[in-house]
Amino acid sequence: MSKDDQILEEITNSEYKYGFQSDFESDSAPPGLNEDIVRFISEKKNEPEWLLEWRLKAFRNWQKMKEPKWPNVEYPPINYQDIIYYSAPKKKKKVDSLDEVDPELLETFKKLGISLEEQKRLTGVAVDAVIDSVSVKTTFKEKLGELGVIFCSFSEAVHDHPELVKKYLGSVVPQNDNFFAALNSAVFSDGSFCYIPKGVRCPMELSTYFRINAANTGQFERTLIVAEEGSYVSYLEGCTAPMRDENQLHAAVVEIYAEKDAEVKYSTVQNWYPGDKNGKGGIYNFVTKRGLCKGDNSKISWTQVETGSSITWKYPSCVLAGDNSIGEFYSVAVTNNRQQADTGTKMIHIGKNTKSRIVSKGVSAGFSQNSYRGQVEVHKRAENSRNFSQCDSLLMGDKCGAHTFPYIDVKNASAQVEHEATTSKIGEDQIFYCNQRGLDTEEAVALIVNGYAKEVLKQLPMEFAVEAQKLLAISLEGSVG
Amino acid sequence: MLSIKNLHASIEGKEILKGINLEIKPGEIHAIMGPNGSGKSTLASVLAGREEYEVDKGEIFFDNEDILEKSPEDRARDGLFLAFQYPVEIPGVSTTNFLKAAVNNVRKHRGLEKLDAVKFLQAMKEKMKLVEIDQSLLSRSLNEGFSGGEKKRNEVFQMALLDPKLAILDETDSGLDIDALKIVSNGVNKLRTDKNAFLVITHYQRLLNYIQPDFVHVLVNGQIVKSGGKELALELEERGYDWIREEEAVK
Numbered sequence: 001m002s003k004d005d006q007i008l009e010e011i012t013n014s015e016y017k018y019g020f021q022s023d024f025e026s027d028s029a030p031p032g033l034n035e036d037i038v039r040f041i042s043e044k045k046n047e048p049e050w051l052l053e054w055r056l057k058a059f060r061n062w063q064k065m066k067e068p069k070w071p072n073v074e075y076p077p078i079n080y081q082d083i084i085y086y087s088a089p090k091k092k093k094k095v096d097s098l099d100e101v102d103p104e105l106l107e108t109f110k111k112l113g114i115s116l117e118e119q120k121r122l123t124g125v126a127v128d129a130v131i132d133s134v135s136v137k138t139t140f141k142e143k144l145g146e147l148g149v150i151f152c153s154f155s156e157a158v159h160d161h162p163e164l165v166k167k168y169l170g171s172v173v174p175q176n177d178n179f180f181a182a183l184n185s186a187v188f189s190d191g192s193f194c195y196i197p198k199g200v201r202c203p204m205e206l207s208t209y210f211r212i213n214a215a216n217t218g219q220f221e222r223t224l225i226v227a228e229e230g231s232y233v234s235y236l237e238g239c240t241a242p243m244r245d246e247n248q249l250h251a252a253v254v255e256i257y258a259e260k261d262a263e264v265k266y267s268t269v270q271n272w273y274p275g276d277k278n279g280k281g282g283i284y285n286f287v288t289k290r291g292l293c294k295g296d297n298s299k300i301s302w303t304q305v306e307t308g309s310s311i312t313w314k315y316p317s318c319v320l321a322g323d324n325s326i327g328e329f330y331s332v333a334v335t336n337n338r339q340q341a342d343t344g345t346k347m348i349h350i351g352k353n354t355k356s357r358i359v360s361k362g363v364s365a366g367f368s369q370n371s372y373r374g375q376v377e378v379h380k381r382a383e384n385s386r387n388f389s390q391c392d393s394l395l396m397g398d399k400c401g402a403h404t405f406p407y408i409d410v411k412n413a414s415a416q417v418e419h420e421a422t423t424s425k426i427g428e429d430q431i432f433y434c435n436q437r438g439l440d441t442e443e444a445v446a447l448i449v450n451g452y453a454k455e456v457l458k459q460l461p462m463e464f465a466v467e468a469q470k471l472l473a474i475s476l477e478g479s480v481g
Numbered sequence: 482m483l484s485i486k487n488l489h490a491s492i493e494g495k496e497i498l499k500g501i502n503l504e505i506k507p508g509e510i511h512a513i514m515g516p517n518g519s520g521k522s523t524l525a526s527v528l529a530g531r532e533e534y535e536v537d538k539g540e541i542f543f544d545n546e547d548i549l550e551k552s553p554e555d556r557a558r559d560g561l562f563l564a565f566q567y568p569v570e571i572p573g574v575s576t577t578n579f580l581k582a583a584v585n586n587v588r589k590h591r592g593l594e595k596l597d598a599v600k601f602l603q604a605m606k607e608k609m610k611l612v613e614i615d616q617s618l619l620s621r622s623l624n625e626g627f628s629g630g631e632k633k634r635n636e637v638f639q640m641a642l643l644d645p646k647l648a649i650l651d652e653t654d655s656g657l658d659i660d661a662l663k664i665v666s667n668g669v670n671k672l673r674t675d676k677n678a679f680l681v682i683t684h685y686q687r688l689l690n691y692i693q694p695d696f697v698h699v700l701v702n703g704q705i706v707k708s709g710g711k712e713l714a715l716e717l718e719e720r721g722y723d724w725i726r727e728e729e730a731v732k
Contacts, residue, residue: 428533433569435553436529436562437579437639438586447582451573451622 028087033080035059038186041086045155045190048162058175058185065179071342072371072403073311075284083249085187085220144202149233150195151206154222157193164195168226172255172292172319180251180313181288188222188253196231196262205461207236221252227262229295234265236464248273250309252287260295260322265303267460269468271475272308277366279338282310289316293325293351301328302345303459305468307475310339315373317346320354320385327356332453332468334475335368335400344374344405349382349415358389361453364400365476371403378415385412391421394452396445396476446473482507482678483528483647488539490527496537497523499703505647508675512689512714513682515700516722521682522566524700525651528680529563530556544646558590562645564636566652571623576635577605579623580642587643608641612668629656637668648672649680654688666691686718699725 029040038059042052067078144151150161157165175185196202227233250272256264266289275282285308291300302316318327329345347356356376364370376387393402404421426448434444450457450469457465483505490498497520505511515521527534528541530553541548548556571579584604585595596604609616612634624632633653640648650669654662669679669692681692689697689711697713698705701722706729707713717725 427569429567429569430571432529432531432553433565433571434579436557436565437583437643438554438557438590439582440552440554440586443582443586447574447579448571451571454573 028084031082031084033059033083033085033187037085041187041189044086045158047155047158050166051158054169054175055186055188058182059187061176062179062182062186065176065182067179068313071313071373072369072405073313073340073342075311075340078249078284080183086189144204147200147203148197149200149202150193152193154188154191154193154224157224161193161195164226165193165224168224168255168257170255172257172290173253173288178288180286181253184220184222184251184253184288188220191222191224191252192237193223194225194233194235196227196233198228198259199230200228201231202233205234205236205464219248219250219252221250223252223254225254225256225264225266227256227258227264227298229259230261231259232263234461235267236461237266237268248283250283250285250287252289254287254289254316256291256300258291258293258295258298258300258325261297262295263299263301264291265301266291266316267303267464269305269460269464269471270308270312271471273310274308274337274339275310277337279310279367282339283308284311285309285314286311287314289314290319290346291317291327292319293322293327293354295325296322296351297324298322299326299328301326301330301459303330303456304332304343305453305456305460305471306331306333306341306343307471309341312339312341312343314343315345315375317348318356319348319350320356320382321350322354323351324353324355325351326354329356329358329360329374330456330459331360332363332456332472333360333370333372334363334449334472335365335370336475337366337368339366339368341369342371342373344372346375347377347387349376349378349385349387352381352383352385354382354385356385356387358387358391359455360389360391361456362391362393362402363396363449363452363472363476364393364402365396367399369401369403371405373405373407375407376409376417376419377407378410378412378417380411382412383414385415387415387417389417389419391419392452393421393423394449395423395425442473445476449473449476482544483680484540484542485528486540486542488524488527488541489537490523491535491537492523492533497534497703498527500539501700501703501705503698503705505678505680507646507678508673509696510673510679510681510692510694512692512694512697512711513680513700513705514684514686514697514714514717517684519700520703521684521700522651523703525563525566525649525680525682528556528649529553529561554586555590557643558587560587560644560646562640562643562648564633564640564648564650564653566655568624568627568632568636570625570627572625574623576619576621576623580605580619580639583639584642605642608638611641611671612638613664614638630658630661633657633665634661634668637665641668641672645677647678647680649682651682652684653681654683654685662688663691686714689714701726701729 029037035056038055042055173181176182194206225235258264272283272285293300300318306312316329320327327347333341333343335341345358358374360372362370362372372391374389378385391404395402402423406419408417410417430448431441431444449472457468460468485501485503488498488501513521536549543561581601588595614634618631653665694711697709697711699707707725
């Protein structure tokens with residue numbers, strides 16, 4: 001067996017490391033979706049009438065829409081009537097200290113290495129922990145409150161800041177934007193809300209950890225980030241999910257709204273359960289993420305490290321409406337075993353002198369398929385706009401696939417659009433060289449992949465980058481625990 | 482230190498090494514010379530444990546231990562170092578970080594504590610002088626965009642840092658101008674002790690003007706057909722390899 005084959009074999013045999021399941025009781029809706037379920041969700045969350053109407057409108061839209069078939073992925077048809085659309089941990093009482101938090105939940109966080117205590121004490125990162133759709137604990141809220149920064153669960157925002165939610169909800173991703181966004185709009189359970197007032201530079205990274213928990217529960221997170229004029233925020237989201245047999249549908253929506261001179265940096269590490277090595281189980285991750293650079297000189301930057309999910313369908317995008325606004329997309333997408341990813345970005349240049357930068361690094365191993373799909377659109381009015389795209393693919397073994405689908409649509413002659421793409425293979429030579437210097441093969445692969453992804457990883461906040469590096473190594477390593 | 486007995490090795494079913502015998506003791510420098518395709522680089526690869534090569538027969542003992550079943554990384558950690566003929570590039574991984582991982586793997590194997598960043602940099606600075614390598618080169622991605630000479634110098638630098646018992650230099654002189662050749666050779670000479678040993682593989686005699694071997698072996702068609710002192714190298718330079726081939730044919 002050649003070295004490459006052996007590595008391939010090891011990788012193919014590697015199993016998901018975070019496979020465990022906590023069993024606190026949940027309070028679930030019956031499976032299926034109809035107007036009553038939408039009403040049930042809204043009622044459970046004690047929502048105002050306008051939001052219920054908003055959900056119902058989305059639901060009616062969704063019924064008329066068709067699931068997109070254009071992504072380069074394959075999966076059996078989803079029966080939307082088999083899915084449970086709402087579940088929540090029973091304990092919904094607000095807690096003032098960690099002692100009051102369900103110990104089972106704290107244990108879960110410990111396994112993930114992200115215990116709230118540690119987060120709180122050591123890193124100064126405010127964590128809004130979302131488990132099974134309902135926020136359990138929000139930390140550092142008071143400190144942020146002094147600056148007027150609002151960082152809370154979406155449900156809380158609906159009650160405490162209805163005027164903001166009403167103003168911005170759906171303003172970047174309209175209800176009927178696409179099939180999954182419409183579904184999310186109808187049944188979204190919870191998520192995060194973040195508001196940075198005018199001129200405020202948020203002093204800490206805002207971080208949310210998502211985690212799917214109850215069996216057969218679709219996750220429909222909704223995140224809304226609003227940055228007022230001249231403000232700045234760095235927002236982190238990371239997730240990991242327990243081992244499952246059934247497929248789990250995840251259709252989140254993230255909206256970012258940036259006013260004049262505002263800057264939002266959104267970073268995510270995604271590690272949903274990818275299915276076993278035969279592709280059984282695993283999360284379907286059909287996500288709509290979009291940022292609107294509404295004001296002049298605004299900037300939105302997406303950084304993603306995607307290692308999980310059996311299927312990923314995700315295109316964090318920027319609509320560059322304001323003049324001189326900037327959109328960035330940095331991505332590392334790793335697929336292994338039978339994973340499929342169709343991911344990339346859209347950069348829509350509308351304002352003058354708008355700039356966008358795309359750096360996409362795909363890593364395919366095992367029998368996986370990894371597609372980059374990116375659209376660069378320059379509107380008529382977008383004088384002197386510029387785009388630079390770099391799409392690289394790294395292949396491990398000879399049974400996986402890497403694909404690139406760039407779409408470029410330029411309607412203004414003064415625009416400059418550049419696209420570079422490379423495909424390479426981890427070489428036996430590289431691995432042997434590392435071996436000869438005393439590194440074992442796993443360490444060598446981790447080193448090579450991290451080097452390859454460096455340009456993206458360095459965009460992440462420090463502590464997140466370390467975590468992401470570990471995750472890349474774990475995603476590609478053999479079955480040795 | 483190294484004992485090779487009747488070593489036969491092949492790649493993709495084709496026999497390259499056809500019964501090599503070689504003994505190397507601590508403190509010695511051995512040179513292996515031979516025409517293209519004689520199996521010089523194969524020997525280096527087999528010693529380092531490259532898996533594409535099949536060892537069909539024979540044995541290799543390193544430090545009185547049979548290493549044929551050992552992985553390349555374990556051989557490296559045991560103190561066997563190969564300076565590559567064609568060092569690979571690893572984009573995005575700085576030479577410094579790469580070497581820190583390498584050094585700490587070797588140290589761990591030897592039961593030594595890991596070096597922290599400060600101590601590692603100290604160790605690095607010390608060895609940098611030895612091969613006259615520039616700090617800026619070490620903060621760049623490993624070998625990426627390095628000139629041929631820089632790559633080779635980097636190999637010798639790594640050797641200095643990892644402090645092996647046996648260093649195999651696989652055509653380290655190829656592609657070097659005379660200045661670089663001197664620097665590389667000086668490095669080797671300074672690293673030489675009575676406890677370590679070198680196996681210098683080369684196509685040309687000129688490297689041996691700078692590194693004085695105790696023994697010279699001529700490899701032809703997968704076998705060591707002649708061994709001698711450093712004067713043998715000079716004779717080869719003068720007369721080429723054909724006379725040795727003829728001698729063999731007569732035998």
